[in-house]
Amino acid sequence: MSIIEEIEQEHLKKDLPSFCVGDTVRVHIRIIEGNKERIQVFEGIVIGKQGSGLSEAFCVYRHAYGSSMEKLFLLHSPKIQKIEVVRAGKTKRAKLYHLRGKKGKKAKVKERLFKKPVKQVKEEPKETAPSEETSSES
Numbered sequence: 001m002s003i004i005e006e007i008e009q010e011h012l013k014k015d016l017p018s019f020c021v022g023d024t025v026r027v028h029i030r031i032i033e034g035n036k037e038r039i040q041v042f043e044g045i046v047i048g049k050q051g052s053g054l055s056e057a058f059c060v061y062r063h064a065y066g067s068s069m070e071k072l073f074l075l076h077s078p079k080i081q082k083i084e085v086v087r088a089g090k091t092k093r094a095k096l097y098h099l100r101g102k103k104g105k106k107a108k109v110k111e112r113l114f115k116k117p118v119k120q121v122k123e124e125p126k127e128t129a130p131s132e133e134t135s136s137e138s
Helices: 003-011
Strands: 024-033 036-050 057-064 067-074 080-087
Touching: 024 067, 036 067
Parallel strands: none
Antiparallel strands: 024 036, 024 080, 036 057, 057 067
């Protein structure tokens, strides 16, 4: 690997959840105001992902209180404390820019439901005749 790739590997976050376009996420952002620091939560639908490695970014869209907001976050930024996936969305497109300006039911994305794995019942082995190892003859 080149020197740049090695330095990038050191700064990549390891504890990120896997999410894709269409998912509803809750992003916890560190905000510094003067000498105070606080956490602000931004919840919305991921409408696009771009880049790779250290420069990977994702765009979150939200419509609340009569206004629409769109924020672009760097995935490996130190300002992002935590990302939670609230709901998985089912989409057929890589970018959901058509959701811009939409609100209510028009801005909905179908939920992706995961099939629950079938629990397999383990059969216990049938009891066999007692072994001769326990009884010793002298």
